Amino acid sequence: MLRSLRSEGAATRTELARRTGLAKATIGTIVAELGTGGAISEDQSAPSGRGRPGRPVTLTGESIIGLGFEVNVDYLAAVALDLGGNDRISTIREVSGDGPPSVDELIALATEIRDSLVADGHSIVGATVAVPGLVEHDNRTIAWAPNLGWDDVDLATQLETAFGENCPTMVDNDANCAALAEASHGVSTDVQNSLYITGTVGIGAGIVHDGRLLRGGAGFAGEVGHMPIGDESSVCGCGRTGCWEASVGLRAMLRSVGMQEGETPLSTALAVAERASREQPVRDALAGLGTSLGIGLATLATVIDPSVIVLGGYFVPLGEYVVPAANGVLEARLPAADKHLPEIRLSSLGIHAAALGAAEGALAGVYAGAVSI
Structure with a gap:
């Protein structure tokens, strides 16, 4: 019942019984219990009875x-x-x-x-x-x-x-x-299958399949930053060379544009975006980063077939410079690109x-x- 109130909004007891499939008497018991716990409230001012609309139950739970x-x-x-x-x-x-x-x-x-x-x-x-x-x-x-x-x-x-x-x-x-946040609050609320890519010093993925997080056999699914598809000469934070995040992580991006790291990934990316708006070499470097990003996204999309790919973290302020190149790689590399091409969206939730x-x-x-x- 709580999930129904959260996703579909306030409803009368009769409407909640219809939504949930529970008996109206059961709904009454639950409403009383959750009301005592402060999770819901029922509008006592609304008239109720035969021939009148029921009192709406609202999810509150502020405390x-x-x-x-x-x-x-x-x-x-x-x-x-x-x-x-x-x-x-x-x-x-x-x-x-x-x-x-x-x-x-x-x-x-x-x-x-x-x-x-x-x-x-x-x-x-x-x-x-x-x-x-x-x-x-x-x-x-x-x-x-x-x-x-x-x-x-x-x-x-x-x-x-x-x-x-x-x-x-x-x-x-x-x-x-972050993938869970995007699916419940952000830009992937309208799909059941999505791929979220972090954009910080490290690169990771959150995979949502049929509305649920895909965790894998040991719970380690999504460690995509260490796929061996990056520059073989780049050393990763894990100690290996050639990891994807060593080519597309925050510090790899900064090396490509010749800038220093700021206080947070977001503030750093905003500074890079400001320079990119004025300097063609910076735009060119970011396009190259977008190509490297696209190679990894194409690899992942071939395996898990997401409807939407969400880019988070530092990628968001740089989206206009990075996404076109990444899209170009997806179009060129996905075997069924003419049938289905995942849509790249930028996170709306920021650093939180x-x-x-x-x-x-x-x-x-x-x-x-x-x-x-």
């Missing part, structure tokens, strides 16, 4: 919060999302020092935000942390995150301890979280995409009926 965090090489992001899908907090924090963030920096941000929300009377049902790396099937342990230098880190347990062990916490891949998707993941247990409110 029921899921927390989402993203850890990246040069920033931390946080989003607090209420049950109705509304942002309560959305923030970015730059990493102190020259290296990637520490676990302690993440814990400091996470506990600060959680404590502030609890002090304001909110109920935190869970938290999810998005990371640029491989996450074990337990959704708690980082198996390998080369750009962070975090390997075999039981991050969920450390955060739960810091939270006082009353905030169930999960860990997920950042591209998976992964943290937003992580917050959606933190609320998933409520919508599945597995978490009481």
Whole structure:
């Protein structure tokens, strides 16, 4: 019933029974329970009875919060999302020092935000942390995150301890979280099969198939940045050469245009876009990047056949310079391009995409009926 109210809007008890297939008496019991928990409200001012419209039930849940965090090489992001899908907090924090963030920096941000929300009377049902790396099937342990230098880190347990062990916490891949955010809030809400590509120092993919994330046998699906289709002379953060992200990641892009990295991937890309608007050599370099990007996208599209490819992160401000070349490669390389060509779209969610998707993941247990409110 919560999912129906979220996706289809307010409805009377009779309409909810029709939508969900549940008996009207069952709907009445659920409405009473969820109303007590503050998840829904029923308009008591509307007249009800024989021959009159029923009172509309509305999803509220402003006090029921899921927390989402993203850890990246040069920033931390946080989003607090209420049950109705509304942002309560959305923030970015730059990493102190020259290296990637520490676990302690993440814990400091996470506990600060959680404590502030609890002090304001909110109920935190869970938290999810998005990371640029491989996450074990337990959704708690980082198996390998080369750009962070975090390997075999039981991050969920450390955060739960810091939270006082009353905030169930999960860990997920950042591209998976961003793909979930795009499918629920962004530019791929109209399709069931999409491919999301991160655009930060690392390159990862979130694959949505028939409306669900595709995770693979070990939960490691989407580590596309390490496909061996890049420049053989380029060294990747994983220590290998020839990885795709070593040719199309943020730092590879900066090398191609001869510029330095800024405070965040977004601010860096905006600076590059400003130069590209004035300088043909920069535009040419970005077109070359688009070709390298297209080679990887064509490889992936041949295998998973997405309806839409969403480019996130630093690709968004540079879309007008990168996407035409990438599209050209798709048209030339896909065997059935004349029948179906995936549409490349630019993310609308900005740098908070992964943290937003992580917050959606933190609320998933409520919508599945597995978490009481």
